[in-house]
Amino acid sequence: SQQGEEDPQALSIQEGENATMNCSYKTSINNLQWYRQNSGRGLVHLILIRSNEREKHSGRLRVTLDTSKKSSSLLITASRAADTASYFCASRMDSSYKLIFGSGTRLLVRP
């Protein structure tokens, strides 16, 4: 069973706009990661945020983590058509090797 749930399930925006995706998880975690999956391809690791961090940036990506609400968000600023993909959050519990993936958000960036 999957621990993470993401919303929205699908998001369509215009190039240049910002895209925000949300993820919720159920149990205490050690870290939370975001991955991108282009159609027909494997998942690509984007960013990792530790449980003691609240916000992290990487290029046009901004991730926040609220452990009290067991939720995270991924913001992609100034989106490009090439950002069109599915985005997955993955949570890792303390003392666990397992990454539990959410159901994903399908992002479409219209040129």
Add this chain to the structure above:
Amino acid sequence: DAGVIQSPRHEVTEMGQEVTLRCKPISGHNSLFWYRQTMMRGLELLIYFNNNVPIDDSGMPEDRFSAKMPNASFSTLKIQPSEPRDSAVYFCASSTTGQFYGYTFGSGTRLTVV
């Protein structure tokens, strides 16, 4: 490094046949994972190896599935006999052992059992 390499990319087989999926992890990564992705169930962890040893196979659906890792650079996932409900994309991923590392995924094998 060429990344995680999976073969074949696509496999179409008849029900009842044996299917073998292959994976070459990134050199130096000592954790290897097999995942299955379907529309209905999303990404499911099937089995995890650490230093070539199977640590957790609780995600393997049934005895028809088996996985091996004879050395640090090669792993196989075998389905025998295959069934139509096994149709899915199977991913192999590798990682450095440790809490704060992400996984590197292969491009996957799309399996269709007819």
